[in-house]
Amino acid sequence: MKIITDDPDSSHTKTGEFPCISCHTDCCKEYVIFVNAHDVYRLSDGLGLAPENFLEIYGAKDYSLGVKVKEGLIDLALKQKNGACEFLEDTKDVFRCTVNDFKPGVCKSYPFQMKNGKLVQMSDIMCPVDWDVAEFEKMMVSHLEKDESEWRFYDELVKEWNAKYWRKKPLSVFLKFMLDKVEFSLKS
Numbered sequence: 001m002k003i004i005t006d007d008p009d010s011s012h013t014k015t016g017e018f019p020c021i022s023c024h025t026d027c028c029k030e031y032v033i034f035v036n037a038h039d040v041y042r043l044s045d046g047l048g049l050a051p052e053n054f055l056e057i058y059g060a061k062d063y064s065l066g067v068k069v070k071e072g073l074i075d076l077a078l079k080q081k082n083g084a085c086e087f088l089e090d091t092k093d094v095f096r097c098t099v100n101d102f103k104p105g106v107c108k109s110y111p112f113q114m115k116n117g118k119l120v121q122m123s124d125i126m127c128p129v130d131w132d133v134a135e136f137e138k139m140m141v142s143h144l145e146k147d148e149s150e151w152r153f154y155d156e157l158v159k160e161w162n163a164k165y166w167r168k169k170p171l172s173v174f175l176k177f178m179l180d181k182v183e184f185s186l187k188s
């Protein structure tokens with residue numbers, strides 16, 4: 001999940017380079033990107049595409065938080081193509097996210113997380129870079145807080161759906177229900 005800024009020449013690591021440009025770790029290839037209602041809304045709105053065009057379903061990781069639709073107990077994720085996120089442009093010369101303005105929250109924050117109220121770099125071994133965390137503090141903390149609240153919103157929406165429709169309706173109806181909820185929340 002490349003963090004691409006408007007200013008690729010600015011320093012973002014302790015060594016002073018912007019590393020995603022030349023990184024060959026392929027974080028956009030290694031992870032399945034699970035998404036919430038706001039992620040889907042922004043992508044659908046930004047791309048002018050129905051969610052079915054860029055989503056695929058996976059068996060739910062967590063029984064109590066999976067979406068119960070006719071197709072099964074599921075989670076939503078971005079489609080993959082050739083073993084990578086389908087929004088990744090990966091050629092000999094270019095390796096970039098083609099939906100940078102509306103990419104999912106998890107992509108925007110990678111590889112940072114909040115731990116005990118502090119912004120830290122994730123300890124997983126995927127990202128090899130020693131980021132200058134302090135430089136991201138202001139932007140990332142507010143982003144991570146927003147992301148957390150969007151996931152809470154999604155969890156509540158899924159609970160409401162499951163209580164009402166437990167496997168009675170197909171995914172397409174759930175997607176509409178979900179996007180309507182986001183739209184309503186943005187207007188209110």
Ligand code: SF4
Nearest residue numbers: 001020023025027127
């Ligand atoms: S692994 Fe780290 S340095 Fe490489 S593209 Fe992803 S975020 Fe950027």
Ligand code: SF4
Nearest residue numbers: 028085087088097107
């Ligand atoms: S949406 Fe963009 S940043 Fe996220 S995995 Fe796909 S290509 Fe990478």
